Amino acid sequence: MPRQFIEQMSPIWQATDEKSWFQALSALGSQYGFDRTLFAVIPRPGMRYIDAYLYCNYPAEWRQTYVAEDFVRIDPAVTHCWKQTRPLVWSPSIFADHRQQQLYEEASYHGLRTGVTLPIHGPKHEAGMLCFVSSDKPTSALSTQLERNLPALALLRDVAFDVGQRFLINYTQTLIPKLTPRECECLKWTAQGKSTWEIAKIFGCSEATVNFHMTNIRTKFGVSSRSAAAVKATRMGLIDPD
Numbered sequence: 001m002p003r004q005f006i007e008q009m010s011p012i013w014q015a016t017d018e019k020s021w022f023q024a025l026s027a028l029g030s031q032y033g034f035d036r037t038l039f040a041v042i043p044r045p046g047m048r049y050i051d052a053y054l055y056c057n058y059p060a061e062w063r064q065t066y067v068a069e070d071f072v073r074i075d076p077a078v079t080h081c082w083k084q085t086r087p088l089v090w091s092p093s094i095f096a097d098h099r100q101q102q103l104y105e106e107a108s109y110h111g112l113r114t115g116v117t118l119p120i121h122g123p124k125h126e127a128g129m130l131c132f133v134s135s136d137k138p139t140s141a142l143s144t145q146l147e148r149n150l151p152a153l154a155l156l157r158d159v160a161f162d163v164g165q166r167f168l169i170n171y172t173q174t175l176i177p178k179l180t181p182r183e184c185e186c187l188k189w190t191a192q193g194k195s196t197w198e199i200a201k202i203f204g205c206s207e208a209t210v211n212f213h214m215t216n217i218r219t220k221f222g223v224s225s226r227s228a229a230a231v232k233a234t235r236m237g238l239i240d241p242d
Helices: 003-013 018-031 060-068 076-083 098-109 140-175 181-191 196-203 207-221 226-235
Strands: 036-042 053-056 114-121 127-134
Touching: 003 018, 003 140, 018 036, 018 140, 036 140, 053 140, 060 098, 076 114, 076 127, 114 140, 127 140, 181 196, 181 207, 181 226, 196 207, 207 226
Parallel strands: none
Antiparallel strands: 036 053, 036 127, 114 127
C-alpha cells in the first residue's frame, strides 16, 4: 500500500470516537471534490431501514423530505447496494421513473446533484453504503474525473468500514432484542418446527408457560407470529436452528 495512501487515511485509523471518525471521512471526501458524505449500514439481515446506523452531513431538510416521502423504497442507489458490489456513479439517467425523477429533483434542490455510491457488504451480512456527493451539475468532465478516482474511493470505503466496525458493534447491541436463555431455547425449537405441545414436553412445563415465553418473544421482535420471530432471530445470529 503506497505511503501516500497510508498517510492520507491516517486520520480515520487514528479516530477514537464516531465524531472524529466521520469528520476524517468527510474531510477526505472533500479532497476528492465532494462536499457531502453519508455512511449508512443495516447491521443485520431482517432489520428495518429505520434501524440503519447512519452518519451524514446532508442538509437536515433533505433528510426530513427523504423520510417523509419514503424515498428509500425507490432510491436506485439503495436498490443497487442490495444487489451489487461495484460503485454506482450518479447520473440523471439512473432515476428512471416519475418517483425517482422526483427524488433526484428534490435532492438537486438541496445541493445533492452529482456523486458516487459505494456498496458495503460486511462479514456478518451487514449491508449499506458510503456516498460522496457534490452540488456540481453533472458534466462529462466531472464524470471522467470521478471514474478516475473510483479505486481510491473504494479503498477509502473499506478503511472507513473497517474502522467503523467498533462503533457499529456498539450500535447493534442497542437494537438486538435481549432474550432470556429460555426464550432462546423456545426460538431454537420453533425454528426446528416444534409445536407448543412439543416444546412444553421438552422443557417439562405447561403449554401456557411456553405461550407466555412466545408472547414475550413476539413483543421483543415486534412481530405477530413465532415463526417470524424465529426467522429474525436466525438472521441476526441470535440462534442457530441446526
